[in-house]
Amino acid sequence: MAVGARHAPLPARFLMSSYYDKHVFFCCNQREPGATCCNNQGAAELRNYAKDRIKALKLNGKGKIRINSAGCLDRCDEGPVLVVYPEAVWYTYVDRHDIDEIIDEHLVHNRIVERLKI
Numbered sequence: 001m002a003v004g005a006r007h008a009p010l011p012a013r014f015l016m017s018s019y020y021d022k023h024v025f026f027c028c029n030q031r032e033p034g035a036t037c038c039n040n041q042g043a044a045e046l047r048n049y050a051k052d053r054i055k056a057l058k059l060n061g062k063g064k065i066r067i068n069s070a071g072c073l074d075r076c077d078e079g080p081v082l083v084v085y086p087e088a089v090w091y092t093y094v095d096r097h098d099i100d101e102i103i104d105e106h107l108v109h110n111r112i113v114e115r116l117k118i
């Protein structure tokens with residue numbers, strides 16, 4: 001970095017593709033029964049379903065897709081929620097049909113599912 005320069009260019013490794021092609025975070029925050037939180041609306045079960053389905057499709061791993069749990073993502077009233085990076089597209093969902101659509105359309109074919117987007 002030049003003396004006096006305030007910003008250095010990003011190293012080349014940050015300009016290349018990310019470790020995962022798609023990184024999906026399911027909020028699985030658990031509050032007391034009846035309280036507003038993603039896990040009281042089936043988040044963990046549907047995260048497991050998504051994880052199993054991605055594995056069955058052999059799409060898991062480096063350079064492919066990763067499904068992760070997250071704590072509260074602070075969009076509780078819109079939940080359950082998940083977010084897909086690097087696009088930073090947020091979704092809500094109700095059931096396996098919604099998860100299948102997010103997997104088949106967004107994760108596999110790079111098409112945003114407008115009806116579930118928040």
Ligand code: FES
Pocket residue numbers: 027028029030036037038039071072073074075076077079080081
């Ligand atoms: S509990 Fe899921 S966003 Fe807050």
